[in-house]
Amino acid sequence: MHYKKIFFPIGGGEELKERIHGALLIAKHFKSHLQIFKAQVTPKQLMQLSEALTQTVLEELNSVAKEMLNEDLQNTLNIVKEEASILKIMLSKQARKEEVSVELTVKDGYRSKLIEQESKYCDLVIAASPHNAKITATFEATITKSGKPALVFPRKMKIFKTEHILIAWNNSPEVSRALSQAIPLLQKASKVHVITSKEFISNEKDMDKLMSYLEIHGISSSYEVIRTTRIPGEALLKYSNKNKFDLIVAGAFGHKGLKELMLGGTTKYILEHTKIPIFMAH
Structure with missing residues (x-):
């Protein structure tokens, strides 16, 4: 599918210019209409005024x-x-056919609740990595409440491309869904590689089945079974950086929520250290 409309919620805080720049890079890559959504509290909410x-x-x-x-x-x-x-x-307030466009929309109210509702009218939601990897209610609503695939990108991203894609396979329902939703991206990539670890597969025939599934969609891929480290998420990021991947496809989280992320790693470490955008699904 083509991501004709992308939803990007923002607040204030540091690196606002860099975050907006990163979101625009993604929209330009996909030739999409980008809706930058800003939830704004009312004066009463801001000042917490006393009726006395x-x-x-x-x-x-x-x-x-x-x-x-x-x-x-x-x-x-x-x-x-x-x-x-x-x-x-x-x-432009309207999407233009085969042209990139952007609009800023503003609504009064509490951000996480508004994002949960407004994010449902798009093809893809995107979010910058939260400051200091602190998972806020706003970030979690963006990733988990829209029902759409999500793309998390570094706060200071200078280039966005999807030529070389790494799939972090942990055999979870979340990564399975992310993989299916990423099929259009994988079909256009020049390199697709899967990494996993022994704890997530019964034997390497499981990986052969995954390769066969991708092949049905015309996607040529390869895989490697790697060792994880004591630091959750470290093996994934080291591998992706060393091999210069442009994008990681992974499950958003497991049954414990955003406390866990792909390859046995925690969200916090990955969000704090990744230099590569992550495509995920809930």
């Missing part, structure tokens, strides 16, 4: 809060315009 305050004080604080929110929104819009201009991407 006088009306005059309430009005003054409300005015200050509105000014802060408007300034934040304008700053975000300026960054979107600037980065879109650099990458020659048009601003």
Whole structure:
């Protein structure tokens, strides 16, 4: 499938410009319409105003809060315009056939709840790795609540491509679904390689079955059984960096939620150290 619409929720915080730039790179690669979604609290939510305050004080604080929110929104819009201009991407509220476009939409309310609803109207959701790998309610809602495949990218990403793809196979339902949803990407890749470890396969015939499945879709692939390390996630990232892969396909998490990630690793380590985007599904 072609990702005609991509959903990218943002907040404030550090490296906003870099995160928006990374999202635009992904949209440009897929020739998609990118919806950058910003949830904005109301002045009352921002200031946590007490009803015991006088009306005059309430009005003054409300005015200050509105000014802060408007300034934040304008700053975000300026960054979107600037980065879109650099990458020659048009601003448009409507998707353009075979053209890359971007829009910034804003809604008032709590971010995680709004993201859970608004993320359902797209083909792909994307998110920058959370700061210091801290998994917030917003990040988890983006990855797990849309029902769509998700792509997590480094906060400072300069290039996005999908020529060389690594599949991190742990035999879970999550990676199985991610693999199926990544078929269109894998079909266009020049190299597809699978890594796993002995704890996830009964014997290497399992991997032959996986290769045969990919071959049905016209995907030529190879595999390797690797050793994991004591540091969860380290083996995967070392392998992907050493072999210069562009994208990792993996399961988002297991039954314990976002506490676990592919190849026996934890989400925190991978999100904190990965220099490569990760395509995942729940």
